[in-house]
Amino acid sequence: MVKREEIERLGDLIKIELKNPEKYVKQVEQIINYFERLDKLEISSDKILTHELTLDKLREDKHIPYEEKIIEKLKHTKENFVKAPKMI
C-alpha cells in the first residue's frame, strides 16, 4: 500500500514539488503492485548483465578550450559566473 506521505517523501528525494500528490498515490501503487511479480520470482542464478567496458579505448585526455557559448544560454549569470539560488 502506497501512502500519500510516501509519495511526498519521494517527491522530496527527487526534488519535485508535487502540486497534486494524491494523483500519483493510486498510479504509483498500481504500478508497484505490478512490480511485485519481480519480488515473487525465484531466481537461483545471481548473474547480472553488465556491459563490459575496457579502458584501452579511451580518447586522449586533452584540454578543450572553454567556449563562451556554453554559458550564453544560461538564464542567470554575472560576468562568467552562474547565479544560483541562495544556499544559506
Added chain:
Amino acid sequence: MGLEISATQYLQQIKNGSTSVEEYVAKTLERIKKVEKKVHAFISVNENALTQAKQVDKKLKAKEKVGSCFGMPISIKDNICTKGMKTTCASKMLEDFVAPYDATVVSRLKSQDSIIIGKVNLDEFAMGSTTEFSYFGPTKNPWNTGYVPGGSSGGSGVSVSALECLASLGSDTGGSVRSPASFCSVVGLKPTYGLVSRYGLVSFANSIEQIGPLARTVEDVAFILNIISGRDSHDNTTLDNGNPDYTKDLDAGISGKKIGIISEMIGDGVDKDVAAATNRAISKLQRLGAECIPVSIDSAVHSVAAYYTIASAEASSNLARYDNVRYGFNFDLEGYEFNAYISKTRSSFGPEVTRRMLLGAFVLSAGYYGKYYLKAQKVRSMIKSQLDEAFKKVDLLVAPTMPILPFKIGEKIDDPLTLYLLDINTIIANLAGIPAISVPYELAHGLPIGIQFFANAMQEKLLLQAAYALHKTTNLPEVPI
C-alpha cells in the same frame, strides 16, 4: 507531388539529374507547411534548409566531391543534440536549449551532405509510448489523425510516413523507434546496443537505449545505418563493427533460415487483427523458404516489470541534472532557498516524467532495492540467457511489433500501467541489447500493423535481409493525408 519516393530512389534522381536538391527540399518544406497543422510532427524546422540545399547543388554542378546523402532531408528526434538548433526533449525544462555541439550521429549525417530538415516531437524526455506526453502537444497519426502515432519517437515515424522527410533518427529505449514505425507504417530499426554512438543523445536510460533509423524502406534504413554505426571515441560503449555495407546482399533471401515465433507474444492480449496479420506474415515467410517454429521465451512475461524498474531507476538519476540553474527556463531566483527553488522549477516536468522519477526513487529506496531493482537485473540476465539459447536453434525471431492497433488520442493517457504493458513485445531487445526491426505489413480498419524481427547481437545484416524479404512482398497504399 513527387515526394512518395524512397531515400534510395531520391539518390538515383539526384544522381541522374531528374531533380535538384533545391527542388526536392523546397517541395518538402511546402509539404511540411501543409500537413503540420494536421499531424504536428515537428518541434522546429530548419530555416536554412533551402540555403543548404543550394550549396549541395552548387557542389554537384562544380563536380566537387559530394557526401553519400546528396542533400537528403532527414528529421532528428528532439532529444538528439544539433548545434545551432534547439534540442528541447519536448520539455519545458529545455524549451529553448541550444546544444553547443552536434551528436555524433548528426555530425556523421552532416558530413555526408544530408540536410537536417527539422527536429521532431517525442514524449517528454522519450518517456512514453504515444507522443502524447510532449510539452508542445501530441503528434497525430497521419493514417487517422484522431489516433496516436506510437512513441516515443512519434515525430520521427510521422515525419517519414507523412512524406515530410526521407528518413529520421529516433531513439529506442523500450520500443520507441519500433512502436511509431509500426503505428505509422514505416520501417524502424533498433540496433545492437553499442552499434550506434549515443554521444549527444540526451540520456534517459543509458544501459538500454540506442539511436535508430526510420525510413520508408529496409534499404533506406540500411543506408542510414552505414553512416551512423561504428566506433566513436566519444562513447566508450560503442563497438567496432568493421564498417560493413549493410545495403549489400539485402536481397539474399531467407530460404533455409530458421525463424522462431515467440509464443508469448502472439497469444493472450494480442488484438485479433494483429494476430491474423502476423499469422499471414509467418505463412509468407514459409513460402519464401524459411522454416518457422514456435519458440518460448517465458521470461518475457516479466520484461515489462523489469524494464520499468530499471528504466525508471536510471531516469531518476539522469534527470537530477535539470535543476533550472545550468539548464532551464526563465524563473526568477529571488525569494527562494536553494532546494525550494529547484523543487519549484522541477514541478514543470510533465506527469509521465514525474511518475517515472517517483518510481525510480521508490525502487532504489533502502529496503526495496533487493525486492525490485536487483530482481529486475536478474530477470534481464535471464531474458538474455533465454535469447542466447533460442539463437542456438534459430537464426531469427518474429512477433508482432505492437500487440494492438493504434488507438484514439487520450484513450489511455490516464492509465500508465496499460500504456506500459503495450511495450511487452519490444522490451526484450532493449534489455538484452539485441537488434530488432519493425516492418510495415498490413492495414486493418485503415490502421497500420508492423511485424517485428529480432536477431542476435551484431547480426544486423541477417536481420535486414529478413526484413527486406518480407517487406518486398507487401503492397501498401500511400498515406491518406
